[in-house]
Amino acid sequence: MSIASPCINICRMSAATGLCEGCFRSLDEIARWSRSADADKRHILELIAQRRASLGAAAPTLASTEGA
Incomplete structure (x- = not known):
């Protein structure tokens, strides 16, 4: 079984952290997720x-991601 993406459709990169404000992944982690x-x-989920x-x-x- 494949591991689901942590994306919650709040796709904004934080200038302060360099991470997505929705899923807390870096751009590199987002880009390589589908082929990882x-x-x-x-490991990314642990990070x-x-x-x-x-x-x-x-x-x-679930309630906070409904309608996203």
């Missing part, structure tokens, strides 16, 4: 979790 192996995708924690950002919920 599942192990690499899991996202660390970034969220260090920036004090809550993980998106």
Whole structure:
């Protein structure tokens, strides 16, 4: 089973962090996601979790992504 993209359709790059404000990935991570192996995708997801924690950002919920 393939690992789903963390994209939540809030696609704005932060000038302060260099990360997408929606999914917390870098441009490089976004660009290579579709051709990355599942192990690499899991690593990116771990990085996202660390970034969220260090920036004090809550993980998106289904309710916050509906209609996006």
